[in-house]
Amino acid sequence: MHLLHHILGVLLLLSLRTPASSAATDTVSPGHALADSDRLVSNNSKFALGFFKPSSESSSYTSNNSYLGIWFNKVPKLTPLWTANGDNPVMDPTSPELTISSDGNLAILDKTTRSIIWSTRANITANDSIAVLLNSGNLILQSSSNSSNIFWQSFDHPTDTLFAGAKIGWDKVTGLNRRLVSRKNVIDQAPGIYSLELDLNGDGHLLWNSTVAYWSSGDWNIKGRYFSLAPEMIGAAMPNFTFVNNSQAQEVYFTYTLHDETAIVHTGIDVFGRGLVGVWLDSIQNWLINYRQPLHHCDVYAICGAFTICSDTEDPLTPSCDCMKGFSIRSPKDWEIKDRTGGCMRNTPLGCGSSKEEKTGLTDKFYSVQSIRLPHNAQDVQSATSGDECSQVCLSNCSCTAYSYGKAVALFGMMSCIM
Template structure:
C-alpha cells in the first residue's frame, strides 16, 4: 500500500507540474482559444506578432477586474477594448473566459454565473476558434473556414477606434458601432458621452458627439478624404486611407496606418473629447495629435448641473457658491456627471427668511435662458425671486432667467469682453453661514469703512475733474503730500497706482503707507483694492452696492479685475491737464 501511495503521489505531482507547464506555455504563446478552453487568473492570449494581449486587468487603483485587450510591448498598459464594461468581477482567479461548444464566448464569475457573453447565433458547433489578431481584433470564426466570421470585437468597439476598426452601424439590425467613453479612469463602464456616425438620406457623411441625447460636436461633412471641421486629417502623417465603406449589411468608416509598425489610435476620453494619439518611441509615451472639441468646457454638461467650468484653473469643475458635489466619491475620480446640489433648500415661500442672490462676474451664461420683458435689473431680480422655479437671472440689455438645473456655466477671464454678471439664487441661511465662514464681522466693518472712505475720496476727485477741467485736486491718501506725487510724475497719483497694481497683478503691499510696516493680509488688501476700483467706475451701473461690497469683502462673492476708470484713462492720455495743488489754490483765491 505504501508503494502504491508513493506512485499515486508521484503521478499526481507529475500531472500537476505538467498542467502548470502547459498553462504557462499557453499564456505565453497562444493567440487562440478552442471550444472548451478558457482563460483565468493571469493567463492571457498574445497576438501572433506579439503586439496585443488579452486577459484580465484592473484599471488604476480599482479592485474590480475586467477582460480587456491592451498593447503588449508598451511600458504603460493602454487598454483598447473591454468586454464586461458593465459587470466587473472581484476574483479573476476563480473566474474564467470560456469558448463554448456553440461558438459563444462567455465570462463566468467566481459563482459560475455568466456576466458577459457574445450572444451570437451561430449554427457551427465544436469547430470554432477565438483568435486575437495583430490589429487587436478578437475574432470568433469557423475553424474550417477562416473567412466565416461569427463574431468580432471590431463590431463592438468601446472607447477606442484603431486602424482597421469600424465606426458606423449595421444596416439590417441598426446596431451601432460607436465609441462610448469610460465613466472615469478607473471605471470602464459606459458614460453618457458617445461618438456616432450620422445617418441621413445622402449617406453617412459626418460624425456626431453626444452627451446622452444632446449633440455638442459635429465633424463637418465627409469630403471623401477628410471631415471639413477636422483639417488635421488633411496632412496627417500617421493616418491614411480613411474611407467610408457601405454595403447592404453595414456602413462604417475605417482607416489604416500611414507608417508601418507605428501605433496610433483614436479615443473618446472620459472628458467627452475625441483625441488622436501617436506613440512616440523616443519619449516612451503617447502624444496627442489633435482633439475635438478643443476646449474642455465646450463639452456639454461636463461638470454636471450647478457647477462652473473654468478652462484656466485646476480643478476644472467647481460647485457654485452654496452648492456641494452630489457624489463626492465620483468627483474624486474626476467624474462630474452628477454635478452639484444645494447645501440648503430654497425658502421661496418664507416670510421671516427669504432667498438671496450672489453675483458671479465674467461668466458665460448657461443653456436655455428664458427672456422677460422688464426694464431694470431690480425688476429682473424681483421677477426671478417671485418664481419658485427660477434659480438664476442676468440683466444684459434685457432680463434672462433660468429655471431647473443649470448646465454649461463657464468662468471667463476678467478681461474677456463676452463675460457678464450672473446672479445665482441661494437660501438666506446659506448666505449667512457662508459669510461667517469667510470673515469675522469685525474685520469686514473695518475694511468696509476704509473702502467707503477711499471710494468717497475718489468720487470727489472725479467730480472735481469734471467741474474744473483741466485742473485736478489730488488728495493725500498714502502718507505723502499731493505735490510730492505730482513732482515725481502723474504715474504716482494714488488712484492710478491702485488700478495699475491690480490690473498688472503686482504686489498690493507696496501701496501701503510705510508707517504700517507691511502689517496687512495680502489677500484681503487685494480684494479691497479691486472693489475700491469698481467703486470709482464712470458708469453708475458698474459700481457695486454697499451690500455687494460687504459680500465681496466677506469672501461670499468673487470680484473680477476692474477696468481703468474713464477719467483716469483720460488723464493718463492727457497729462498736461494735471495741475498741482498750489496752482489750483492760487487760481481759486484770485
C-alpha cells in the same frame, strides 16, 4: 472625425503595468480557457487580451473589480482599448475565466459557481467555434473549420477606442450603430456620458448623454478626403482616411489605416469627452498627445457637472472645476478619479415653496457670475422687461435656479449645469 477629428485618442492614464502572461497563444478553444494571468497575444505581438484591474497614477484608489480587455502588448502603461464587461465587472474574490461555453459562445465564467458574467450571445451555426485575437486587435468568434464563418467580432462593439481598420457608423440594414463611448472614470470601466458617432447622413458628432451635440465634423470633402470642420485631417503624418456613404454598401461609416503598421497609435474618446490622438514613444516611455478636440476642456458640455464653474487652464489632462458660491463637491472621491459629472450640491436649501412656518428667516438671493453660458434648455420669458423683473419671475418659479438678462429678454430654466 478629426481623425474623426477625433480620430481620437486616448489615454485614460491608467498606471497599471501590463499584466504578466503565462500563455502565448492567440486562440481560445473548447477545453482551453483563459484564466488569471493568462492572456492572448496576436501573432504580430501588437495586441494582448486578458483580465486586468484598473488603477490610477493620479489617485490612491485601486479597483477590486476585474475586467476582460484588449491592450497594447508592448506598452508598459496599461491602456485599455476595448473592454468586454465594463458594466458588469468581476468582483473579488470571484476568479473569472474566458471560455467557449456549451452553446458555442465566448463567455466569462465565475469559476466557482460556473455562472455566466458576460457572453457574446451570438447566433452560432456550427459546433466548432473558437475565439481568435487578430493582428488588427479585433477579437473574433469564428468556426475553426471555416475561418470566413464569423459569428461575432469586437470591432462591431467598440468601447472608447477606434482601432485602425475598424468602423464608426451605421449598418443601414441591421441597424447596428458602431460608436465610441467614454468610460465613466479612470477606475470604473462602465460606459460614461460622452459618445462619438455618425448620424445617418454621415456627419460626425460628439454628444453628451446621446442628446446634446457639442462638436460636429461637418460634411465629408470627397476631393480633399477630410471633414469640412476638421481640416487638421490633412497632413503627411496623418493616417489614410476612408468615408463610405452609398446605397450600394447600405452603410455609412468612417475608418482609417496606418502608414506604418508597427506604429503604436491610440485613438479614442477620453473620460472628459474629448477626442485625442496619442502616439507611444519609447524614448520617453510615455504617450505623446499630438491632437485633441475640442481644444478646451470647457467646450465639452457639462464637463464639470451641476452648479460648477469650469475654467480652462494649461493642464491638458484635467479640467479646472470649482463649485459655485454656496455649493460644495457632491462626491470628492469621484472627483479624485476624474469623474466631475456629479457636480456640486447646495449647502443651504432654498426657501422656495416652503411655508412660512418652515422658513428659517433666510431670504433666497441671486449671486452674479460672469462669463457663463446658458443651458441648452433655457426658456425665453418675453414678459420680463428689467433685471429686477427677471429676478422676481425666477423667484416665483421653484424650478428656476438662475437667470440671465439682456436686451429686455430674460432667460431662465433649470440650470442643470453652467458651462
